[in-house]
Amino acid sequence: MHYTPQTFNIPELDGISRETIDEHIGLYNGYVKHANLIREKIEDYSNDPDNNDYAVGEMQRRFGFEFGGMRNHEYYFTQFEGGAKVLPEGTLKTMLERQWGKVDNWYQRFMKIAMTRGVGWAMLYIDRQTDQLVETWVDEQHLGQLADLDIVLALDMWEHSYMRDYPASKKKEYVDAFFRNLNWEVVSRRVS
Numbered sequence: 662m663h664y665t666p667q668t669f670n671i672p673e674l675d676g677i678s679r680e681t682i683d684e685h686i687g688l689y690n691g692y693v694k695h696a697n698l699i700r701e702k703i704e705d706y707s708n709d710p711d712n713n714d715y716a717v718g719e720m721q722r723r724f725g726f727e728f729g730g731m732r733n734h735e736y737y738f739t740q741f742e743g744g745a746k747v748l749p750e751g752t753l754k755t756m757l758e759r760q761w762g763k764v765d766n767w768y769q770r771f772m773k774i775a776m777t778r779g780v781g782w783a784m785l786y787i788d789r790q791t792d793q794l795v796e797t798w799v800d801e802q803h804l805g806q807l808a809d810l811d812i813v814l815a816l817d818m819w820e821h822s823y824m825r826d827y828p829a830s831k832k833k834e835y836v837d838a839f840f841r842n843l844n845w846e847v848v849s850r851r852v853s
């Protein structure tokens with residue numbers, strides 16, 4: 662089993678520079694590389710359990726970070742493909758309105774989550790067991806990911822996402838830019 666890095670066809674964005682995106686994709690490739698590397702090393706080290714059990718345990722602990730870094734970014738970058746598109750009528754819009762009254766109420770709440778201190782992700786998931794949307798903050802790449810839920814919208818709030826374009830004190834402007842460029846059609850398809 663080997664993870665292959667995805668390629669992304671990202672148009673020019675409004676408020677997020679090409680340099681930021683190029684560097685960010687380079688970081689994504691690093692997560693894919695390290696997710697593969699950890700799995701290979703665990704396999705190698707497991708051949709000598711007497712000497713390597715501790716090291717294998719530590720690598721196993723680290724795997725969630727690298728895997729999350731890989732998968733989260735795949736959700737993030739594909740949201741820009743095809744260019745900005747408004748939220749279409751359909752299941753996602755219906756669910757947002759059912760749970761928050763109107764989409765803007767959800768947006769205001771999600772913005773607050775995005776402003777959480779520290780590095781991590783603002784996430785919107787769908788819980789198919791209860792047919793509800795759930796939003797939360799994920800520390801780093803993996804701490805707080807909600808078991809069994811599918812990612813609907815992934816907003817990277819690590820500083821590498823915006824520091825070339827905005828100072829840390831203006832990260833809200835990055836979030837505004839993120840939503841200006843979001844292809845809501847891609848996001849909507851994730852709940853169907």
Ligand SMILES: [Fe+2]
Nearest residue numbers: 817819821822
């Ligand atoms: Fe990132």
